[in-house]
Amino acid sequence: MKITTIGIDLAKNVFQVHGVDAQGKVMLKKQLKRDQMAAFFATLPPSLIGMEACGSAHFWARKLQAFGHTVRLMAPQFVKPYVKTNKNDAADAEAICEAVCRPNMRFVPIKNVDQQAVLALHRVRQGLVKARTAQANQIRGLLSEFGLIVQQGIGHITKRVPRVVDEANDELPGAFRQLVQRMLDHLKDLDWQVGEMEVQIQAWHRANALSCKLEKVPGIGPITASALVASIGDAKNFANGRQLAAWLGLVPRQHSSGGKSNLLGISKRGDTYLRTLLIHGARAVIQHAERKLNAQGWLHHLLVRRNKNVAAVALANKNARIVWALLANDREFRSDYAAA
Secondary structure, eight states: OOOOEEEEEOOSSEEEEEEEOTTOOEEEEEEEEHHHHHHHHHSSOSOEEEEESOTTHHHHHHHHHHTTOEEEEEOHHHHGGGOOSSOOHHHHHHHHHHHTTOTTOOOBOOOOHHHHHHHHHHHHHHHHHHHHHHHHHHHHHHHHTTTOOOOSSHHHHHHHHHHHHHHTGGGSOHHHHHHHHHHHHHHHHHHHHHHHHHHHHHHHHHHOHHHHHHTTSTTOOHHHHHHHHHHHOOGGGSSSHHHHHHHTTOSEEEOOBTTBOOEEEEOOOSOHHHHHHHHHHHHHHHHHHHHSTTOOSHHHHHHHHSOHHHHHHHHHHHHHHHHHHHHHTTOOOOTTOOOO
């Protein structure tokens, strides 16, 4: 019998492979080094290969697909229940091989090189934004130890700190003045790098028709649109917009039993970065809507009944469903659209 299904436990240097035939009989248990992987799978007949969606998973998925194999990526938490014994590489590979055969298993879309590249820009920008915020807070904190209070907000740091330090006269030692100037220079450098990342992301956004299509939705800009297109991939992997919203963690978390439904706050599953972008975009739409006089519509009536934070999450959920409809059905956004 030939091998039909293979589970691979990915690692940096040593990979564990577990293969079975059509009847589920174990046909392969093997440990491979990194430089042996490509040569080994190039000689195997086309098989169904399962892997956990972890580091380098998308790279190996693309490489194995080039050899004619069908590759499926799964979230690690979905594979965990199939581990029968104590955790080790062989048991993990066997569990992956078992999980990939399940008919109700949910799989992670395989990203291409272009998608991974733009998502790398997003992750680097996210890290630089965090570092910039941390640097600004450190400057404010150190100055407060000397009784110098600077208003909150990164925009006030570069404008007010030099003036505050000069007004302190001889109260601050020269070494501390030099330290503050060094931190300000570092803050400006971080801000410049964030701007450079945003320029590259916007260039990718303008060159991508799908990303430009999503930008027309209120609450979605170039940053959010490019991140959504690169992360979602083929929107038809989701049956409907509700599944996409659930994938982003924008739906209520359930704790139901005995026929009694109990809905809690949002589940916060999935990509935290995408969910944050959508909610912040919704907050901007809400802030703009509050300035309008005699405003009408779904959002206005929701703001009258519920808290702004609840409305922001609801609008983010709605935008996620709109995104699915635009991508899956190849439609253009219409602000005056009304369901039949």
